[in-house]
Amino acid sequence: MTTTSPQKTNRTPVRLGDRIFTSLSVGSGLLIFAALLAVFLFLLAQSWDAIRASTEVMGQSGEFSLAEFVGPLVFGTVLAAGLALVMAVPVAVGIALFISHFAPRKLATPIGYVVDLLAAVPSVVFGLWGGVWLVPKLEPAFRFLHESLFTRWFPMFQGSDQEVTSPMRNVLAAAVVLAVMILPIITAVSREVFLQVPRLNEEAALALGATRWEMIRTVVLPFGRSGVVSASMLGLGRALGETMAVLMVMAPGLTYTLHVLAVGQHSTIASYIAAQNAESTGLDMSKLIFAGLVLFVITFIINFIARAIVSASSKK
Amino acid sequence: MSLPIEIEDLNVFYGDFRAVDGVSMTIAPNSVTALIGPSGCGKSTFLRTLNRMHEVIPGAYAEGTVKIDGQNIYGPGVDPVNVRRRVGMVFQKPNPFPTMSIAENVLAGVKLNNKRVSRAEADQIVEVSLRGANLWEEVKNRLNKPGGGLSGGQQQRLCIARTIAVKPEVVLMDEPASALDPISTLAIEDLIGELKKDYTIVIVTHNMQQAARVSDKTGFFNIAGTGTPGKLIEYDDTNTIFNSPANKQTEDYVSGRFG
Numbered sequence: 299m300t301t302t303s304p305q306k307t308n309r310t311p312v313r314l315g316d317r318i319f320t321s322l323s324v325g326s327g328l329l330i331f332a333a334l335l336a337v338f339l340f341l342l343a344q345s346w347d348a349i350r351a352s353t354e355v356m357g358q359s360g361e362f363s364l365a366e367f368v369g370p371l372v373f374g375t376v377l378a379a380g381l382a383l384v385m386a387v388p389v390a391v392g393i394a395l396f397i398s399h400f401a402p403r404k405l406a407t408p409i410g411y412v413v414d415l416l417a418a419v420p421s422v423v424f425g426l427w428g429g430v431w432l433v434p435k436l437e438p439a440f441r442f443l444h445e446s447l448f449t450r451w452f453p454m455f456q457g458s459d460q461e462v463t464s465p466m467r468n469v470l471a472a473a474v475v476l477a478v479m480i481l482p483i484i485t486a487v488s489r490e491v492f493l494q495v496p497r498l499n500e501e502a503a504l505a506l507g508a509t510r511w512e513m514i515r516t517v518v519l520p521f522g523r524s525g526v527v528s529a530s531m532l533g534l535g536r537a538l539g540e541t542m543a544v545l546m547v548m549a550p551g552l553t554y555t556l557h558v559l560a561v562g563q564h565s566t567i568a569s570y571i572a573a574q575n576a577e578s579t580g581l582d583m584s585k586l587i588f589a590g591l592v593l594f595v596i597t598f599i600i601n602f603i604a605r606a607i608v609s610a611s612s613k614k
Numbered sequence: 615m616s617l618p619i620e621i622e623d624l625n626v627f628y629g630d631f632r633a634v635d636g637v638s639m640t641i642a643p644n645s646v647t648a649l650i651g652p653s654g655c656g657k658s659t660f661l662r663t664l665n666r667m668h669e670v671i672p673g674a675y676a677e678g679t680v681k682i683d684g685q686n687i688y689g690p691g692v693d694p695v696n697v698r699r700r701v702g703m704v705f706q707k708p709n710p711f712p713t714m715s716i717a718e719n720v721l722a723g724v725k726l727n728n729k730r731v732s733r734a735e736a737d738q739i740v741e742v743s744l745r746g747a748n749l750w751e752e753v754k755n756r757l758n759k760p761g762g763g764l765s766g767g768q769q770q771r772l773c774i775a776r777t778i779a780v781k782p783e784v785v786l787m788d789e790p791a792s793a794l795d796p797i798s799t800l801a802i803e804d805l806i807g808e809l810k811k812d813y814t815i816v817i818v819t820h821n822m823q824q825a826a827r828v829s830d831k832t833g834f835f836n837i838a839g840t841g842t843p844g845k846l847i848e849y850d851d852t853n854t855i856f857n858s859p860a861n862k863q864t865e866d867y868v869s870g871r872f873g
Contacts, residue, residue: 402672498709502773505667506723506780507699516722520713 338594345588347581368589370552374564375593378469378544379537381558382476387530389477390484397485398492399514410489417482425546428475429467433547436474437466444559454558461560470558472548472566476540480533487532491525492518524608531604535597538568545569567593617683618642619664619784619814624678625843626659626668633659635843637678639833646806646815648825648852651835651867656844657818660835661786664816665701666694683783699723702782706789708769710761710776717757719772720744723780739779746812747775748805767798774805778813785809787817791824803828822868826856834864 352364393413397406443455444462462468495518503513544566550573551562567589575586619641626634634656641647649657662668663676666687679686687697702723710719720740724731731739740757744750749771753764761772770790777785787806791799806828809815819825825832833849848855848864859865 496709496712498705498707499711501667501670502705502709502711502776503722504670505665505698505703505705506726506776507695508723508726509695512726516726517711520711523713 341591345584345591348584348588368592371567373554375566378473378566381473382537383534386477386480390481393485394488397489413482413485421542425543428547433471440466440559457557457560467549468559468561469564472544475543475547476537480537484529484533487529488526491522495521527607528604541568541572620681622679626676629673632843635845637846639849643814645830646810646828648829648832649818650825655835655837657835658788661818665698701784702777704773704787704790707793710769710772712762715758716753716761719761720775720779743775743779746778747771767794784814836863
């Protein structure tokens, strides 16, 4: 590597330790790119058969439509992760604020630990818990939502009686489990940001006659906004890729319906791959890998958007 | 405000530790009162009890009475939030809100409590407050830029503008110029002289020349040693404190023969 070889024109002596350290850190940095590229190339190469056989790319001669195959999966993935995020973010911000600004120190530390412990629970355990315990417990709530008057004009809780049926292994149940799973990461990152709010700014707000909530609204939340956004995106990334829990909670299906209470209508990319890959060979395997490529790209875009939001708000 | 601030037998505690002991003093309306004394003598703590800001620190509390415009701010049922709306505070380090523009900073206190102000009213408040803080001419063309982009002295005047925008009766200043260069310090001192017309000002300072320049009355705080409570040793006209103090400790301190 040219970066590590000593240059003859350079008069400052290069020490051995420096050289080793430099090459180690540069090497590690490059390794990240290499790994990312290798994954991307693998996905692309392995899904090439499916891409070539698809009608969209190759015209009418193709055997099937790749978009028709991957479309419902993308829809289910984004729907489940989005619902999880909508449920998790307000709760996570609430917990983070409680720990950072409301709870007495004796209570704040144990709560912080408990939330961190939640992150250590393996996803298969969440899957068991969700499938065996949570789904029956959620059923009355789901029935209430489905039958309430509100649902007449709010389409997401609608659905035929055949669709909304027991056991309620629908996308909303999966999203609830996902929300619990992404809660710790969002809470932990938000809490760190909220704790970094300068004490002087908080005092300034209080000295102006702000109540505690007004202080949080005028100082803490604006200061922590970009942190909460990036925390949410981290959570969203995890929810998009979560496999086991979704597989164990949700009954799969491949439609585009927004009826989140309907059972057997949605699948996510990750859980679909996990469910199918043992029995797939040849072109079917290639299609699955293409679905993986799509998930990879979605996660990439989400991260990109998160960075854009964070840097835009920090520039202001 | 027409009535003086009357402080009677005020004790301040941090948990078990008594930080300020038995302070009684009367502060005349529309005057500047300086509090001087060595570090750790309780003068800043005392200042913060005048708008109940010391309570922000867990375990801190005060005993005694502080009457502002006739009302005891430590009376039963008095909300510290309301006290702080009447008694504004400027801190040692300039602390404009980093996420807000200059104009938003000035309006921050006004907009609290969900108070609605019309656009014209808001513009009016921003201009009057910034003029009141001698900052208008310097920032009038960049009111929508972040307050963090100003110099330290300008930021401190922005904080003063933010404080007077809510029209308090009293303005407390905790070493407002100690983080500033001499030119900015002079600007703040000139401003204090002008603010006196409309507000009662209490200022804590380490700089004795500053106390002598800006204040009408001066209070000298001291402690007997580390871990002992701070006491108000002498409180009199600034002229008297600096030229013919009654107490030996005061004389030693103001003449630089301290310790």
